[in-house]
Amino acid sequence: xxxxxxxxxxxxxxxxxxxxxxxxxxxxxxYNVGSLFRTCDGxxxxxxxxxxxxxxxxxxxxxxxxxxxTESVCWKxxxxxxxxxxxxxxxxxxxxxxxxxxTSVSLEEYAPAKGEKAAIVLGNEVFGVDDEVLxxxxxxxxxxxxxxxxxxxxxxAGAIVIWEISKKFSRD
Numbered sequence: 001x002x003x004x005x006x007x008x009x010x011x012x013x014x015x016x017x018x019x020x021x022x023x024x025x026x027x028x029x030x031y032n033v034g035s036l037f038r039t040c041d042g043x044x045x046x047x048x049x050x051x052x053x054x055x056x057x058x059x060x061x062x063x064x065x066x067x068x069x070t071e072s073v074c075w076k077x078x079x080x081x082x083x084x085x086x087x088x089x090x091x092x093x094x095x096x097x098x099x100x101x102x103t104s105v106s107l108e109e110y111a112p113a114k115g116e117k118a119a120i121v122l123g124n125e126v127f128g129v130d131d132e133v134l135x136x137x138x139x140x141x142x143x144x145x146x147x148x149x150x151x152x153x154x155x156x157a158g159a160i161v162i163w164e165i166s167k168k169f170s171r172d
Contacts, residue, residue, distance in 0.1 A: 012072045017046040018166045021088060021119040023095075025081040025129050026052040027154055032125070034065030035155035041069035043166040048073050049088075049119075051081040081121065081129075085136045088119045095119045097129040097140040098161050100150070104142035107164050118165065122158050 007015060022045055027033055033055055040048045050056050056077050057063070057070040078084040085095050096110070098120050112118050121137060123129035134140065143152065143160055152160070 009068075009072045012041070012044070013074075015044060017044050018169050019117045020045050020162065020165055020169070021047045021049060021093060021117075022158065022162065023049040023081060023084050023088070023119055023121040024051060024054045024154075025121050025133055026124045026127075027054045027122065028125055029154075030055045030059055030061035031065050032153070032155040034062040034067075034069075036122070036158050037062065037066040037069040037073050037075070039155070039159045039162055040073045043162050045073065045162060045166075048075040049078060049084045050075060051078045051084050081133045082136065085119075085121065085133060089136070091117070093117045093119045094138045095121065095136065097121045097123070097134050097137040098143070098157055099123060099129045099134065099140045100142050101134065101140045104140035107141050107143050107161060110141050110165070110168075112165070112168055120158075120161055120165070122154050122161075125154055 022036060022040055024033065024036065037048060055062060062070060088095050094116055096118065121129050121133060141161060143157060
């Protein structure tokens with residue numbers, strides 16, 4: 001790890017974060033949860049909110065894919081995603097669902113305003129983002145797709161969106 005120039009868990013906790021919170025809305029697979037912990041670590045995301053039935057660490061299946069990121073990424077559990085979104089909005093975050101809806105904005109077009117704090121909501125593997133949660137969001141972001149399928153695995157979708165949003169926030 002020294003050759004890779006990786007920071008320690010303690011250094012990671014102190015470093016500047018991407019002003020982005022990732023919210024998991026009733027994600028069923030603990031492997032997806034672990035994968036998203038790892039992605040949040042990789043892009044120094046501010047926090048990961050685990051909501052509803054989404055499993056929380058410690059858990060063997062989460063640890064298998066998180067590879068230690070449960071120790072570095074700040075996370076919090078909420079009984080419901082509605083509660084998490086309301087909490088974020090009260091803190092001044094703009095909250096975006098990652099979902100295909102008639103009013104969604106292409107990820108390519110999404111641009112956070114200067115100084116904006118953003119949050120994205122990733123939905124359940126079968127049902128997507130809950131309709132009640134969608135109604136609370138400031139909008140929806142859709143990933144452009146060019147093949148025959150109309151969706152990505154939630155951990156893949158999360159990684160794509162987190163990467164694109166993190167590039168749009170300046171780390172000067």
